[in-house]
Amino acid sequence: CRTRTGGMAGRGFLSKLVEPFYARMALWYQAEVAVELKKFGLRYDDLLDPLQNLDVEEALKRLPQEEVDLRNQRIKRAMDHSMKHTELSAEMKALQTPYDFYIDPVVKEIEAENMERAKLGTSKPYARTIP
Amino acid sequence: NGARVGTEATWAPQASVGAFVEMGSAHAPAGKSGVAQLVERLAFRGTANRSPFRLSREGEAIGATLTAQASREQLALALDVPASNVADAVEILADCVANPRYQQWMVDEEVQKLQEAADAQADNPHGLLMEAANVVAYQGGLSHPLVAPKDQAAGLTADDCEAFHRANCTGGRVVLAAAGADHQEVVGVAAELLQGLPEGGAPKVPFTYLGGDHRQNTGGELVHALLGYEFAGGWRDVKGSVVMTVLQMLMGGGGSFSAGGPGKGMHSRLYRRVLNNCPWVTNFTAFSSLYNDTGIVGIVGSADAAKGGDLVGLMSKELEAVASGGTTDEELERAKASAVASIWMNLESKPIVCEDIGRQLLTYGKRTSGADFAAEIAKVSKADITKAVTALLKSTPTLVSCGDTSTVPRFDSVAKR
Numbered sequence: 001c002r003t004r005t006g007g008m009a010g011r012g013f014l015s016k017l018v019e020p021f022y023a024r025m026a027l028w029y030q031a032e033v034a035v036e037l038k039k040f041g042l043r044y045d046d047l048l049d050p051l052q053n054l055d056v057e058e059a060l061k062r063l064p065q066e067e068v069d070l071r072n073q074r075i076k077r078a079m080d081h082s083m084k085h086t087e088l089s090a091e092m093k094a095l096q097t098p099y100d101f102y103i104d105p106v107v108k109e110i111e112a113e114n115m116e117r118a119k120l121g122t123s124k125p126y127a128r129t130i131p
Numbered sequence: 132n133g134a135r136v137g138t139e140a141t142w143a144p145q146a147s148v149g150a151f152v153e154m155g156s157a158h159a160p161a162g163k164s165g166v167a168q169l170v171e172r173l174a175f176r177g178t179a180n181r182s183p184f185r186l187s188r189e190g191e192a193i194g195a196t197l198t199a200q201a202s203r204e205q206l207a208l209a210l211d212v213p214a215s216n217v218a219d220a221v222e223i224l225a226d227c228v229a230n231p232r233y234q235q236w237m238v239d240e241e242v243q244k245l246q247e248a249a250d251a252q253a254d255n256p257h258g259l260l261m262e263a264a265n266v267v268a269y270q271g272g273l274s275h276p277l278v279a280p281k282d283q284a285a286g287l288t289a290d291d292c293e294a295f296h297r298a299n300c301t302g303g304r305v306v307l308a309a310a311g312a313d314h315q316e317v318v319g320v321a322a323e324l325l326q327g328l329p330e331g332g333a334p335k336v337p338f339t340y341l342g343g344d345h346r347q348n349t350g351g352e353l354v355h356a357l358l359g360y361e362f363a364g365g366w367r368d369v370k371g372s373v374v375m376t377v378l379q380m381l382m383g384g385g386g387s388f389s390a391g392g393p394g395k396g397m398h399s400r401l402y403r404r405v406l407n408n409c410p411w412v413t414n415f416t417a418f419s420s421l422y423n424d425t426g427i428v429g430i431v432g433s434a435d436a437a438k439g440g441d442l443v444g445l446m447s448k449e450l451e452a453v454a455s456g457g458t459t460d461e462e463l464e465r466a467k468a469s470a471v472a473s474i475w476m477n478l479e480s481k482p483i484v485c486e487d488i489g490r491q492l493l494t495y496g497k498r499t500s501g502a503d504f505a506a507e508i509a510k511v512s513k514a515d516i517t518k519a520v521t522a523l524l525k526s527t528p529t530l531v532s533c534g535d536t537s538t539v540p541r542f543d544s545v546a547k548r
Binding site: 061062063064112113116117120122 | 184236
């Protein structure tokens with residue numbers, strides 16, 4: 001699995017000392033999260049909630065329809081397993097790709113666009129805010 | 132790499148900068164000619180270096196009006212700016228031409244609008260007729276529809292746009308034109324930016340003129356018909372296209388509900404001979420649709436639904452009247468004066484001067500001034516007009532109709548005339 005964040009590593013002398021420890025712990029943690037995601041057959045990016053973050057909602061509008069459909073099917077499958085307290089079969093688990101970040105690049109692009117607008121004091125094209 | 136820069140200096144505070152590329156629906160792959168429209172609509176919506184927001188804000192900051200127009204053989208992007216901002220305008224324009232960015236979600240949005248435009252064509256009968264005339268009459272690049280039909284538009288992707296741009300936007304096919312700017316300044320900014328374009332000139336787009344018949348019964352109370360013939364030679368036949376321009380002014384015509392007035396063409400042949408005498412004719416206009424090497428010239432009109440046969444008959448009669456020398460000297464002088472006036476009045480406007488530079492450099496490789504064209508027009512004689520129309524009538528006609536087409540005559544009866 002890929003590391004996702006630039007993170008805090010390498011900002012000061014103490015940080016540099018702790019870096020290798022963080023790197024190993026990060027790998028272990030990602031593996032544990034991957035095991036959990038594979039049980040439900042979800043990708044990490046499926047956990048992004050469009051109701052919580054309007055940028056994710058916009059990103060989902062920009063993705064091709066097949067990606068959005070696949071995401072919805074994965075979520076429905078996970079909800080089904082969750083309700084029945086079951087897991088995916090071993091062959092299915094072997095096929096899972098939990099760290100295929102398909103929404104994250106789009107969200108980053110949208111955040112960059114929002115930053116550009118904010119620098120000039122313009123509002124976003126979608127003005128709805130979460131109350 | 133063959134890119135060219137042309138400028139004309141004027142003493143006005145407004146300047147107009149344009150990039151003209153020899154790529155249009157004729158150069159698009161056969162089933163995907165809608166990419167030309169897509170490239171036009173996405174021309175100022177983001178490049179590799181600028182987000183759409185930044186592009187629009189930079190345009191606003193320099194006071195620019197951004198326009199893009201795609202046609203069958205050329206694509207024109209233009210910015211009209213105050214003369215002091217020409218360097219910035221050239222930079223933005225070069226970026227948009229050389230590095231456009233096509234994102235799939237933007238393409239999907241525009242495809243939807245293209246489909247609505249295809250639907251809206253039904254409400255514009257003359258537009259529909261002109262489109263159909265090209266599709267029917269030509270075989271080859273020129274027959275690709277400029278207004279993409281709905282099913283074709285649905286299949287267009289960002290990759291298609293990128294492939295079209297990569298294949299066709301080469302150095303030899305790009306002209307940067309500026310009206311109201313200093314040549315050295317424009318070259319200084321543009322040279323480096325256009326260097327990145329690949330080498331390559333414009334290919335010859337093969338075509339054959341076949342003429343033909345097309346009827347689309349869209350119903351309604353009117354019948355709309357177009358009768359056209361081939362003008363072999365197109366813009367590159369300078370003398371011939373000058374004669375066609377004068378012919379256009381001579382025949383004139385328009386809608387029957389015109390309020391008239393000076394310069395409206397109320398004294399042109401089609402107004403005096405047809406619209407003033409036949410109340411059942413709603414519209415009777417001469418048109419000439421010229422491309423680089425060919426063109427369709429003829430008459431398009433509308434009439435009450437029951438009179439389709441008479442409408443097309445009138446069109447043939449009017450064309451034959453000119454071919455058999457029916458033009459009077461007074462009419463010819465009026466048409467020539469009108470054409471010259473139109474040239475001078477149009478050249479007052481900076482955007483039109485810019486477009487003139489760009490399109491002439493693309494088509495001819497050099498620019499002929501308005502004065503030279505006016506001199507050519509003055510030389511047109513009655514014999515030239517008669518010969519030109521006789522040559523037109525020798526080609527196979529193109530007969531396209533829509534509306535209530537039940538009374539439109541058979542194609543062979545029109546072809547025999």
